[in-house]
Amino acid sequence: xxxxxxxxxxxxxxxxxxxxxxxxxxxxxxxxxxxxxxxxxxxxxxxxxxxxxxxxxxxxxxxxxxxxxxxxxxxxxxxxxxxxxxxxxxxxxxxxxxxxxxxxxxxxxxxxxxxxxxxxxxxxxxxxxxxxxxxxxxxxxxxxxxxxxxxxxxxxxxxxxxxxxxxxxxxxxxxxxxxxxxxxxxxxxxxxxxxxxxxxxxxxxxxxxxxxxxxxxxxxxxxxxxxxxxxxxxxxxxxxxxxxxxxxxxxxxxxxxxxxxxxxxxxxxxxxxxxxxxxx
Amino acid sequence: xxxxxxxxxxxxxxxxxxxxxxxxxxxxxxxxxxxxxxxxxxxxxxxxxxxxxxxxxxxxxxxxxxxxxxxxxxxxxxxxxxxxxxxxxxxxxxxxxxxxxxxxxxxxxxxxxxxxxxxxxxxxxxxxxxxxxxxxxxxxxxxxxxxxxxxxxxxxxxxxxxxxxxxxxxxxxxxxxxxxxxxxxxxxxxxxxxxxxxxxxxxxxxxxxxxxxxxxxxxxxxxxxxxxxxxxxxxxxxxxxxxxxxxxxxxxxxxxxxxxxxxxxxxxxxxxxxxxxxxxxxxxxxxxxxxxxxxxxxxxxxxxxxxxxxxxxxxxxxxxxxxxxxxxxxxxxxxxxxxxxxxxxxxxxxxxxxxxxxxxxxxxxxxxxxxxxxxxxxxxxxxxxxxxxxxxxxxxxxxx
Numbered sequence: 001x002x003x004x005x006x007x008x009x010x011x012x013x014x015x016x017x018x019x020x021x022x023x024x025x026x027x028x029x030x031x032x033x034x035x036x037x038x039x040x041x042x043x044x045x046x047x048x049x050x051x052x053x054x055x056x057x058x059x060x061x062x063x064x065x066x067x068x069x070x071x072x073x074x075x076x077x078x079x080x081x082x083x084x085x086x087x088x089x090x091x092x093x094x095x096x097x098x099x100x101x102x103x104x105x106x107x108x109x110x111x112x113x114x115x116x117x118x119x120x121x122x123x124x125x126x127x128x129x130x131x132x133x134x135x136x137x138x139x140x141x142x143x144x145x146x147x148x149x150x151x152x153x154x155x156x157x158x159x160x161x162x163x164x165x166x167x168x169x170x171x172x173x174x175x176x177x178x179x180x181x182x183x184x185x186x187x188x189x190x191x192x193x194x195x196x197x198x199x200x201x202x203x204x205x206x207x208x209x210x211x212x213x214x215x216x217x218x219x220x221x222x223x224x225x226x227x228x229x230x231x232x233x234x235x236x237x238x239x240x241x242x243x244x245x246x247x248x249x250x251x252x253x254x255x256x257x258x259x260x261x262x263x264x265x266x267x268x269x270x271x272x273x274x275x276x277x278x279x280x
Numbered sequence: 281x282x283x284x285x286x287x288x289x290x291x292x293x294x295x296x297x298x299x300x301x302x303x304x305x306x307x308x309x310x311x312x313x314x315x316x317x318x319x320x321x322x323x324x325x326x327x328x329x330x331x332x333x334x335x336x337x338x339x340x341x342x343x344x345x346x347x348x349x350x351x352x353x354x355x356x357x358x359x360x361x362x363x364x365x366x367x368x369x370x371x372x373x374x375x376x377x378x379x380x381x382x383x384x385x386x387x388x389x390x391x392x393x394x395x396x397x398x399x400x401x402x403x404x405x406x407x408x409x410x411x412x413x414x415x416x417x418x419x420x421x422x423x424x425x426x427x428x429x430x431x432x433x434x435x436x437x438x439x440x441x442x443x444x445x446x447x448x449x450x451x452x453x454x455x456x457x458x459x460x461x462x463x464x465x466x467x468x469x470x471x472x473x474x475x476x477x478x479x480x481x482x483x484x485x486x487x488x489x490x491x492x493x494x495x496x497x498x499x500x501x502x503x504x505x506x507x508x509x510x511x512x513x514x515x516x517x518x519x520x521x522x523x524x525x526x527x528x529x530x531x532x533x534x535x536x537x538x539x540x541x542x543x544x545x546x547x548x549x550x551x552x553x554x555x556x557x558x559x560x561x562x563x564x565x566x567x568x569x570x571x572x573x574x575x576x577x578x579x580x581x582x583x584x585x586x587x588x589x590x591x592x593x594x595x596x597x598x599x600x601x602x603x604x605x606x607x608x609x610x611x612x613x614x615x616x617x618x619x620x621x622x623x624x625x626x627x628x629x630x631x632x633x634x635x636x637x638x639x640x641x642x643x644x645x646x647x648x649x650x651x652x653x654x655x656x657x658x659x660x661x662x663x664x665x666x667x668x669x670x671x672x673x674x675x676x677x678x679x680x
Contacts, residue, residue, distance in 0.1 A: 182374075188390050
């Protein structure tokens with residue numbers, strides 16, 4: 001082994017050790033746990049019970065579906081909100097750019113739980129938002145926002161918005177204004193130039209942002225916990241209760257593995273489709 | 281320049297155009313006509329307003345005052361995408377996410393043109409890039425990118441093609457090649473080209489008409505030969521090539537000639553070649569128009585042609601450049617004159633310290649207003665500055 005190679009391996013060592021301890025070993029444990037049988041009192045034994053996967057899929061299909069739907073809608077909403085925001089910060093904000101960026105990440109200064117609890121108050125039954133919506137008859141007199149899918153999606157959108165905004169900002173900020181001048185010069189109106197130049201060039205940001213939003217959102221359980229009901233529960237809530245409340249480790253582990261595999265497959269298909277590897 | 285009667289149909293006219301950026305005046309009351317079908321160069325140092333002028337024609341800047349006309353149409357208020365004008369940008373500004381073919385097709389597609397692939401292919405063939413149609417811009421060399429940018433603009437057959445220092449990023453050899461290429465293409469397609477450059481050689485090689493710009497104004501407008509042989513201002517004389525400017529006073533007239541006094545020496549200049557109406561004149565002589573003789577040979581005046589002006593001096597520097605030798609000659613009143621002498625013989629060169637006589641035909645000089653700043657427009661390039669005079673009289677080493 002040459003000295004150079006040895007240095008490279010040495011430099012990789014801490015990361016490798018970290019991944020082994022906190023990713024590889026837990027994953028193996030998780031898979032093995034999903035194939036065990038038994039009970040909390042008598043202990044679990046590895047029996048290779050693959051049937052558990054079909055079982056949990058059948059039992060918790062609605063929660064899986066909701067997870068994908070809520071996360072998908074939240075990602076879409078975050079994209080719609082974050083794109084104009086990132087565009088403005090990157091291309092139009094001038095000297096306010098840094099201040100606005102700080103404001104985007106400002107929510108991180110408080111805890112995730114506290115922020116979600118704040119939404120519980122904002123959407124609460126006797127507060128301004130609900131009152132206003134009742135007044136304009138968007139909601140019935142006894143209609144509510146809290147404990148609805150809408151509240152859960154709102155919470156998800158809000159909590160993951162910075163993860164959408166920052167990658168979008170990063171890719172829009174790199175945009176060369178001279179390309180837009182060239183597009184204008186070549187008979188593209190401002191809107192066409194956006195459609196044909198700005199947006200395609202920001203695709204790496206769109207892909208990055210949607211992944212960073214969608215992946216944590218699918219597995220989230222906090223938002224349902226505070227803003228939803230059992231009727232809106234997502235797969236994260238099931239896993240949490242199986243693991244911590246019921247103590248049904250094999251089912252919880254199987255659900256976790258399914259969720260992980262689903263996300264990996266979806267991400268792979270998505271990245272292929274978006275063709276990011278062809279983008280500069 | 282076009283000779284057909286319809287030429288003025290597509291003339292580009294700037295009328296009293298001024299552009300201010302805050303307190304800074306970039307273009308100052310500029311009036312200019314670019315005849316249809318001509319290759320027109322805007323030449324000047326950086327910051328002279330030439331690029332701003334180009335951007336106002338393209339619609340990327342709006343004039344603070346004045347109008348821009350193309351043929352009979354006032355295009356001042358039109359958006360860039362509503363003008364029959366295309367630009368080859370200095371940075372090329374190729375779309376990185378589109379391949380060469382799609383870059384070139386961009387303008388055609390926006391206007392819903394027919395036969396896009398055929399037209400794109402034709403344009404790429406013209407710049408000899410048909411083979412690379414499916415490459416991305418990042419996979420091309422600088423020269424190839426430049427040609428894509430050219431094809432992308434030309435394919436739209438604009439009435440006026442604007443070129444914003446398109447050759448600036450290329451190395452010298454490629455630049456020369458592209459200059460000839462551009463000129464060929466312009467002749468071939470017959471469009472008006474407006475070419476912005478700070479490279480006087482580039483402007484002279486390609487353009488039919490050159491407007492020399494300085495501080496937002498046109499100093500002089502004319503053909504390359506005219507500008508070079510009879511510059512109107514000190515700025516033009518210094519910016520376009522090099523000039524030796526001798527401060528002189530008018531001491532009399534004789535027929536069509538001005539009799540001048542240059543620090544005691546009598547110098548003749550045809551009055552038709554002088555722009556100056558006062559008594560203070562700069563006599564301008566280009567370095568290649570000065571002949572050098574050894575003082576001993578010139579003493580009999582046998583070698584000095586009839587009607588030539590003479591000045592004696594001492595060689596202080598000699599730089600051998602191959603085809604020519606560049607001498608710096610100090611004349612009695614302390615001024616250093618630059619001389620380019622062709623190396624016609626391989627054994628006949630002067631060394632620093634040699635006493636020489638410089639002479640030039642009266643009709644090869646030009647006269648300028650003696651009240652101007654003699655350094656206006658001089659390009660400060662340390663490599664062109666004469667090196668210190670060596671005491672031992674050896675030929676100084678010039679930059680290879």
